[in-house]
Amino acid sequence: QVQLQESGPGLVKPSETLSLTCSVSGDSISRYYWNWIRQPAGKGLEWIGRIYVSGSTNYNPSLKSRVTMSIDAPKNQFSLKLTSVTATDTAVYYCVREGPIVDDAFDVWGQGTVVTVSS
Amino acid sequence: DIQLTQSPSFLSASVGDRVTITCRAGQGISSYLAWYQQKPGKAPRLLIYAASTLQSGVPSRFSGSGSGTEFTLTISSLQPEDFATYYCQQLHRYPVTFGQGTKLEIK
Numbered sequence: 001q002v003q004l005q006e007s008g009p010g011l012v013k014p015s016e017t018l019s020l021t022c023s024v025s026g027d028s029i030s031r032y033y034w035n036w037i038r039q040p041a042g043k044g045l046e047w048i049g050r051i052y053v054s055g056s057t058n059y060n061p062s063l064k065s066r067v068t069m070s071i072d073a074p075k076n077q078f079s080l081k082l083t084s085v086t087a088t089d090t091a092v093y094y095c096v097r098e099g100p101i102v103d104d105a106f107d108v109w110g111q112g113t114v115v116t117v118s119s
Numbered sequence: 120d121i122q123l124t125q126s127p128s129f130l131s132a133s134v135g136d137r138v139t140i141t142c143r144a145g146q147g148i149s150s151y152l153a154w155y156q157q158k159p160g161k162a163p164r165l166l167i168y169a170a171s172t173l174q175s176g177v178p179s180r181f182s183g184s185g186s187g188t189e190f191t192l193t194i195s196s197l198q199p200e201d202f203a204t205y206y207c208q209q210l211h212r213y214p215v216t217f218g219q220g221t222k223l224e225i226k
């Protein structure tokens with residue numbers, strides 16, 4: 001059974017860089033696209049971007065200038081960096097698998113990690 | 120970006136009721152639509168993909184329909200565990216976008 005686990009600092013200072021890692025267990029990271037989604041408290045879901053094992057990425061244009069995703073296939077991990085954060089970046093961040101069997105819908109989600117931007 | 124508008128945003132219903140949630144896309148998205156259920160403090164759960172295909176393990180009381188710009192999620196007989204927030208998602212074009220959500224509450 002595939003499981004995803006986000007990790008990283010829960011508190012980031014304004015103007016600094018948010019860094020999160022997602023560890024994948026139960027399957028190879030090389031077979032799928034991997035996404036990051038975020039959700040501010042009490043609000044809806046926002047797609048941040050996705051990455052494939054080749055390093056190919058797609059980012060949300062609204063965040064593209066601040067986002068970098070990377071992948072470490074031997075470690076079965078992928079990562080998110082978001083620069084110059086502000087309070088509006090405070091949210092629960094999810095790492096998510098894009099499933100080709102389900103027409104590229106998002107079929108496996110991590111439990112989410114809360115990131116607060118505050119000094 | 121392709122905008123998705125869900126209606127209603129809030130829905131109050133009773134156990135055993137049949138409920139329908141609508142998702143309208145700002146432009147045609149063929150059948151590239153998915154539905155998710157989210158409970159408080161939990162990650163979303165995929166219910167339906169390709170507009171009408173039930174994800175493995177999801178109860179058959181959930182169904183989806185539609186194509187193009189109008190889609191529906193129907194729960195045929197509400198169970199206590201179905202009270203949650205529901206989101207539609209389009210996968211036709213990047214960036215992937217979600218509807219604003221429909222909160223289903225107990226009457």
